[in-house]
Amino acid sequence: MKIQRFLLLLTIVNLGLLVFLLASHGAPALTEGPVPQTVRTRAFELVDDQGRVRASLNVMPATTLANGDAYPETVLLRLITERGRPSVKISASEQSSGVGFAGPTNTKDTYVILEANGTVSSLKLRSESGREQIITP
Numbered sequence: 001m002k003i004q005r006f007l008l009l010l011t012i013v014n015l016g017l018l019v020f021l022l023a024s025h026g027a028p029a030l031t032e033g034p035v036p037q038t039v040r041t042r043a044f045e046l047v048d049d050q051g052r053v054r055a056s057l058n059v060m061p062a063t064t065l066a067n068g069d070a071y072p073e074t075v076l077l078r079l080i081t082e083r084g085r086p087s088v089k090i091s092a093s094e095q096s097s098g099v100g101f102a103g104p105t106n107t108k109d110t111y112v113i114l115e116a117n118g119t120v121s122s123l124k125l126r127s128e129s130g131r132e133q134i135i136t137p
Contacts, residue, residue, distance in 0.1 A: 054080050081105060
């Protein structure tokens, strides 16, 4: 008889702890109250149900390629198709900024690039057939 009372008391205490924990930490998205004003992170990735990265926002460090070309630190937003192709890119650095749109996954040379580089701006259009047009002011 004593063991049954002890087990009943232990069950009630555990149930009370469970209710307390669920009430204090259960669903923060559903609670009312102040919303954080800032989220700070080095990179952001949005993934789909299969765990594939579908969008990313990164700060790319400044680099120098083997051929000597220097690239400044750049903020880069990529929107990525379900097959892993970055179809939309938006970049910004101190020297330039741009937006690029790539064609479907089975294409190599179909794209649009709108760029402001220093004091020069341009719109570059290219089709898979190799036709290209560059528009500058």
